[in-house]
Amino acid sequence: MENILSQAKRVAEEAEVFMVSAEETPVQFEANRLKHIQSKQSCYIALRIIKQGRVGYAITTRLDDRQTLVDAAVETAAFGTEAKFELPSLTSYPLVRIFDPDVESVPTEEMIDLGKQLIATVREYNQDIMCEAGVSRDIISTRIINSRGGKLDYKQTIFSLGIEGQLICGTDMLFVGESKSSCHPITDIKPITEVVLRQLELASRQAQLTTKPLPVIFTPNGVASALITPLMAAFNGKVVLQGASPIGDKLGQSIFDKKLYLSDNPTLDYCPESSPGDDEGTPSQRTPLIEQGTIANFIYDLQTAALANTRSTGNGSRSSGGVPAPSPSAFIIEPSNTTFKEMVSDIKEGLVVEYLMGAEQGNILSGDFSGNVLLGYKIENGEIVGRVKNTMLSGNIYRLLKQITAIGSDAKWAGNAIYTPSIYCPQVSVATK
Amino acid sequence: MVNITDIGHQLAEILDSYHVDYIEAHLEESWSNHITYRGREPESIGKTTSAGGNVRAMVNGGWGFTSFNSLENLSHRVELAVKQAQLASKGSGEKSNLAPVAPITNTVLRGKNNNPTTLPLAPKKQLLDEYNTIIWGIPKIQTSVIGYGDGHKRTIFLNSQGSYIEQDRSDITLRVAAVATEGNEVQQAGFSVGSTGDFRAITGLHQKVAEMAKLAVTLLSAPRVKGGKYTVVLDPVLAGVFTHEAFGHLSEADFVYENKQLQEIMTLGRSFGSQELNIIDSGLIPNLRGSYKYDDEGVPAAKNYLIREGKLVGRLHSRETAARMGEKPTGNARAINYRHPPIVRMTNTYIEPQDTSFEDLIGDIKYGIYAKNWYGGTTSMEMFTFSSGEAYMIRQGKIAEPIRPITLTGNVFTTLKNIEAIGNDLEMNQGGGCGKGGQSPLPVSNGSPHIRIRHCLVGGE
Known part of the structure; x- marks a missing residue:
């Protein structure tokens, strides 16, 4: 890496070398049985240079070919974006714990056992169910060095466990599932199987809703699948800078319900999306985005922050393989004190949404969403009475989140990047066949 | 620098030395370019080169798989895939099996003429600049998003049943989108095109780009349909x-x-x-x-x-x-x-x-x-x-x-x-x-x- 940096410094004003190497071991179960054991070694280097004020960028997995990498970065710099930012010099980073040596030493046999237990527990409840399960152990090293003396070096472990079940009766299909990740080894399958068994129980009967606006409770998974994608776009500093975010000019304004608090937080210990710094070497920080319903901040990388006359929030991400761009780390919605049970008992006729399919394919920027309730339940007189089918939910997240009846006390991780409680909205359009 | 053609034949010998149900290997070298715009200026222009491979083994109906970027010490990767397959075979009830196919030895290369990654960046960026200028010329357009990507790869496939196939493929994709705003309304329109390496497939779309940008503006005042x-x-x-x-x-x-x-x-x-x-x-x-x-x-x-x-x-x-x-x-x-x-x-x-x-x-x-x-x-x-x-x-x-x-x-x-x-x-x-x-x-x-x-x-x- 140091060689690439010095080679690049000879042809450019500034340079930054970013390297990720990973060893991943996924164990996969299909059709209720162990199918694959895999081992994936990968490593790539990204070189970003600033030459005559412009950004050049190249990536390679060929660690034996430095010259091609440097040449490619120089070639692209001729057409690159004008660099408005300064690479971070040597700085200190917050202490964020994301490495547990115990993950490295989990034997593959033990991972196989965990997968078998998951499937066995779910099939004990219903033996017709077909399960896919996955157990994975990943060790990832990240290093960044740059021409201003900046340096970040960290190692992360991730252990993941998940199951998806499919129950078919005639041409009727039911999908259930849950997963969990941590930087620690996961040894207890119960938090996962409990969720799946409850889904199966609630879905064991079917119920019919009427086509009209109804009160809707989005569970944590429901919130993640229906409401979060538009928010992630709207708070993205780049979208704001282009004027394409509907909340871009509303900093400091109260446009959401006062009960709503949202932050981006990559500093939580042992969470898979956490890290001491972002992919440009900016130290990680907790960034409040919505405080008591008011827009508090947007998220930025170095270049976008410079263009917007502000500072990077440590959200420079290379997830798309291109140059760093703003991207959320982990969206945290603060829980409140209403229990899920209290929400349900408040509703005469309504819907619980556990998974909405296709919501992210609508007009994300406007906040409009429309999707099929792949897993959801009807509420009748304060009780969940069964699973709904052929049901479509439509709305606009800005209108929905402006008036929330209650925010739940049941916050949990829905995927690695979203931590949220249930959200109870008084009125959402429901169409059904 | 390591060359996958040389490694392919070494690997064939290693696979031959194992007596398990089945082993196959893939080796790959690839080159790609991307140019993206978000707004008036390019957001990201980059070039990627990659090399790597994998080994997949089946032992007693269980699968093992290893993938790697490092093309050194491949016998170790083969060994690991076989070990994992052995472990997988113990844990599963039903066994996997493979339908018979005739072994094939062939080289199918379309050659350098069909490789869009070797074209200079200048004409590619010029074309995208033209499209972007058209979008920005339409009133009420708030921003544009353009994603261009091209790629070329050479692959070698070999297996323990005697197949050895060398192929290459090229790919071009272009996605163009425009975002229009008015008051609190935000609407977007876009289209995607692609080809197997022919750059001409994405040229001459100026009118299509203009119509797309106008559509985004039209949508601002279009009503929503009743569900x-x-x-x-x-x-x-x-x-x-x-x-x-x-x-x-x-x-x-x-x-x-x-x-x-x-x-x-x-x-x-x-x-x-x-x-x-x-x-x-x-x-x-x-x-x-x-x-x-x-x-x-x-x-x-x-x-x-x-x-x-x-x-x-x-x-x-x-x-x-x-x-x-x-x-x-x-x-x-x-x-x-x-x-x-x-x-x-x-x-x-x-x-x-x-x-x-x-x-x-x-x-x-x-x-x-x-x-x-x-x-x-x-x-x-x-x-x-x-x-x-x-x-x-x-x-x-x-x-x-x-x-x-x-x-x-x-x-x-x-x-x-x-x-x-x-x-x-x-x-x-x-x-x-x-x-x-x-x-x-x-x-x-x-x-x-x-x-x-x-x-x-x-x-x-």
């Missing part, structure tokens, strides 16, 4: 996505081969639609992004009828799913790159044209929706949802006012039966990519003539 059931006419792009999403994925045998209940639904001979309905997946059509000579298990690509005259007649297989179901491999085992094992994927999937003209298709619709262009789509096998990029009301047999793009949802089985007319104007869409099992976007194409579906559930307030 409910409609007769909907889909254009070839959207009907192609429907075919791929709603039916194509169901015909991938890895969904059904170990699932008795699904097999009952997907029994060959079962009626899925009218006599007019024929659905085909063919990897053999020249110059389509889903085409290839051999799949990633060394099986020749084929033209496979999935639905013929309304009845299910075939499905897409890997060697493993074919063996399990007692059917023939169809050449549909594909991996997006060396980091993944091959899984069952589509190639170019389409509805065969019939003889109804577009005018006749909409002529007797008193009140319906004409949905065009693709925005997105997903399926859960039984249920699907997909979104149009633009939409119009149909009134008294004529295309009427534009409305906001719509989201369609429904049950696959009923919806296929509800296709009540198939047009005569087949078009293949080269702009798509398919995602499955964490492997996305895989180059595929899909297509259809205009089709008319009754009782379609459309989302809306």
